[in-house]
Amino acid sequence: MNLENYSLIAQGAESRLYLGSYLGKDVIIKHRFSKKYRHPDLDSRLIKEHSKAEVRCLIRCQNAGINTPTIYYADDSFVVLEYLKTASRCRDVVDKYLKANDSEGLGKLAKSMGFVIGNLHKNNIIHGDLTTSNILVDTNGEIYLIDFGLGQVEGNAEDKGVDVYVLERALLSTHPQYTEDLFNIFLESYRSQLGKQAKDVIKKYEEIRLRGRKRSMEG
Incomplete structure (x- = not known):
């Protein structure tokens, strides 16, 4: 994803959060970034695994009636989520x-x-x-x-x-x-x-x- 038009609002050990618009909706984009100290193959695998696990949890929550941000898009390293403005x-x-x-x-x-x-x-x-x-x-x-x-x-x-x-x-x-x-x-x-x-x-x-x-x- 091109993050040029998004604003960085937070960074953790594994990911960065960006605020912006996606398909006309205000969203948070979570980007898991590469770690240079890790072997490229291991790095790629860990990023994929963590992204998939997060999406799996969010979907399971929604199916159980537990409030979480709506997922608009997800791939191996990006998750585009509903921005909860009033929360x-x-x-x-x-x-x-x-x-x-x-x-x-x-x-x-x-x-x-x-x-x-x-x-x-x-x-x-x-x-x-x-x-x-x-x-x-x-x-x-x-x-x-x-x-x-x-x-x-x-x-x-x-x-x-x-x-x-x-x-x-x-x-x-x-x-x-x-x-x-x-x-x-x-x-x-x-x-x-x-x-x-x-x-x-x-x-x-x-x-x-x-x-x-x-x-x-x-x-």
Whole structure:
């Protein structure tokens, strides 16, 4: 794809994000770029695999009724996605509710997050980087999941436990004094949505959490 008319808005370790127009629609273009230190054949294979995995996760989400950006185009290294203009990062929405002292809004948000992530895991989709920057909330309170660059399908209880742990760590890093209350509401909703699987996933999450604490103490 020719990116001449698109604006670079972000860059990560594996990809760059561009904003622009595609077929008359405002879009985000995700471009996975080559790494010069990797062997060309390996580099090409990894880019293809990661792009395919992300698209697979997005399609699986849409089939399960989980909000994600619409895919307009995809190839081995590019994915063209719907630009969610009215959505904000979850971490910013939490900030807004805290400043307004809106405990009801915070509770509803945590409950909605539990429902969505529970549905994600019920459909055996693993996000892989479930931070509050990769969860968006639109003006109607609808939750969207973005950036499945590390995602996979057919995940096990350990993978799901890691997703839950990463989300807790993300909340702790930005809103430590409110994490326990928010996370308890999240977990209650998550358990309700996930059903019988929840017991094994929560057990794995608690094991992962314990390992993380031990590393911190040793560290």
